[in-house]
Amino acid sequence: MISVSNLSKSIIDGAQTKSVLEDVSFVVEQGQSLSITGESGAGKSTLLHLIAALDKPDDGIISVNGLQLDKTLSDKQADSYRKTLLGMVFQQFNLIDCLSVWDNISFTARINGVYDQDYIQHLLEQLDITRHQAKLPVELSGGEQQRVSVARALAHRPKILLADEPTGNLDDKNSELVSELLFSLCASTSTSFIIVTHSQEIARKANKHLHLSNGKLHAID
Ligand SMILES: Nc1ncnc2c1ncn2[C@@H]1O[C@H](COP(=O)(O)OP(=O)(O)OP(=O)(O)O)[C@@H](O)[C@H]1O
Ligand SMILES: [Mg+2]
Numbered sequence: 001m002i003s004v005s006n007l008s009k010s011i012i013d014g015a016q017t018k019s020v021l022e023d024v025s026f027v028v029e030q031g032q033s034l035s036i037t038g039e040s041g042a043g044k045s046t047l048l049h050l051i052a053a054l055d056k057p058d059d060g061i062i063s064v065n066g067l068q069l070d071k072t073l074s075d076k077q078a079d080s081y082r083k084t085l086l087g088m089v090f091q092q093f094n095l096i097d098c099l100s101v102w103d104n105i106s107f108t109a110r111i112n113g114v115y116d117q118d119y120i121q122h123l124l125e126q127l128d129i130t131r132h133q134a135k136l137p138v139e140l141s142g143g144e145q146q147r148v149s150v151a152r153a154l155a156h157r158p159k160i161l162l163a164d165e166p167t168g169n170l171d172d173k174n175s176e177l178v179s180e181l182l183f184s185l186c187a188s189t190s191t192s193f194i195i196v197t198h199s200q201e202i203a204r205k206a207n208k209h210l211h212l213s214n215g216k217l218h219a220i221d
Contacts, residue, residue, distance in 0.1 A: 002028040002051060002160060002192050007060030009046055020046050022215035024060070028208070030159075031190035033183060035203035037220075038212030044196040045091055047212070048162045051194065052088050053078040064160055084112055087158030089166040091196075093149040095137040101148050102133040109156040116155075123151040126181050128174070142169040150178055154185065161186055161193045167202060179205060 007024040010017050020043040028034045038044050049055045051062055053069045062069040067081060082088075095104050105123070109115045124130040127147040137145055146169045153161060163182060167175040179195075179202045186193035195206060203209050209220040 001030050001063075001065060002194065003061075003063045004051070005061045005063075007047075007050065007062065008058050009043070009050060009055075010058055011046070019215050021050075021057075024212075024215075024217050026208075026210060026217060028192045028194060030065075030192055031187060032208070033186060033193040033195065033206040034208045034210065035206035036194065036196045036210050036212055036217075037198065037200070037203050042212045043215060044212055045164055048088070048164050048194065048196060051160075052086060052162055053081055083108060084156070085158060085160050087153035087156065087161045087191075089146075089149050089153045089161075089163040091164040091168070093137075093145050095145060095149060095152070097137055099136075100133065101129065101135055101137065101140070104137065104148060105151045105155050108152070112156050114156050119157075120151070120155050123154055126177075127151050128177065143171065143174060146170060147174065147178060150182070157189065159189075159191055161191050163193070163195045165196055165198065167197065167199065175199070175202070 005025050007021055009021040010019045026034065036044055050057050053073060056071060065085060106115055106120055124133055127150060129144060129147050132140055132144055137148065140148065146166065150166055166182065167178050170178060182193065182195065183205050197203050210217045211220050
């Protein structure tokens with residue numbers, strides 16, 4: 001379960017401090033999904049980075065499966081949280097340039113000791129990237145790299161999945177493929193899932209849909 005209470009975050013923009021998130025609260029129960037929409041610059045990636053413990057909130061409490069992501073969380077604990085519990089699809093993919101597609105995808109699973117070759121093969125097939133497994137990321141199109149980053153986020157079977165516009169570089173067919181895989185896999189494995197998307201169609205697939213504007217979250221029916 002992901003619980004966010006009264007979360008606030010400001011950024012330093014030149015000489016000014018700008019509030020990005022103000023008093024943001026929500027809960028995503030285990031196995032449930034939440035979609036977040038909002039215009040460019042609204043703070044969606046900032047919010048996901050806070051839940052991924054890649055950044056610290058100014059105020060408020062984030063709790064993920066009982067672990068409090070606050071100032072008392074050590075770097076080691078944050079590292080272990082990201083490695084074991086969390087899967088993340090980054091907006092900019094963040095693939096490792098010098099590793100093959102297969103090694104990028106299996107990296108976290110290997111260091112956790114949960115490497116499952118058959119499962120990774122299955123993910124590659126589902127995402128239609130099997131033929132690219134021996135290539136380097138630089139040899140792939142943006143959409144292919146995006147699907148590799150989706151497979152990488154899933155390969156170690158995380159219980160919390162954060163996806164930042166995971167279909168942003170994909171055509172309609174692949175958007176459908178990726179979103180269906182993410183929603184169905186999270187539901188069947190009881191994974192809590194937050195997806196940031198510009199697509200209303202994808203946002204509607206989630207159990208709950210929130211819209212971020214002016215630093216605040218608004219419920220969408
Ligand atoms: N490293 C940074 N330094 C300074 N300002 C930043 C930094 N990262 C983000 N910002 C600012 O914080 C605000 C929120 O950015 P964020 O990336 O969270 O938006 P977003 O909703 O994800 O937008 P997009 O839909 O374009 O990805 C923006 O005004 C942005 O300019
Ligand atoms: Mg963003």
